[in-house]
Amino acid sequence: MQKIILFILTTISIACSSSQSDNVTFDDLVIYAPRAGSSVTAGFTNISNSTGETITIDAITSPQFNIVEIHETIIDNGVAKMLKIEKLIIDNDESVALKPGGKHLMLIDAKKVILEGEEINLIVELSNDQTMNLKTPAVSRFSN
DSSP states (O other): OHHHHHHHHHHHHHHHHHHHTOOEEEEEEEEEOOOTTOOOEEEEEEEEEOSSSOEEEEEEEBTTEEEEEEEEEEEETTEEEEEEESSEEEOTTEEEEEOTTSEEEEEEEESSOOOTTOEEEEEEEETTSOEEEEEEEEEOTTOO
């Protein structure tokens, strides 16, 4: 009888932990160190949603920058322009690529000089009341 109860409890435990593995992921996060004399830089990542519901990125902040925004580059009459995306919507089981020439992170007004290798922190607020803390080292724009 104890073996049956143990088996049932183990099965329930595994089922519960499997549903908790559904989440939002930021893969291949890259943030460039700002160029010398600049306090603005860009970041790129692939965001995947496996939460079981559509989610929205409501806000992104960083202790190293006064402003973090998601922008999209568009071509308007032959001129490239960046438009701010107020809230990024990601459907369940979908992903959104933030990449050069498309949607991307803009980190604006660095609070101090950011050097290559320095850790950049991002706090991401999602519509499902989840807050994510991301960390990545600033990289050179010229590294491969």
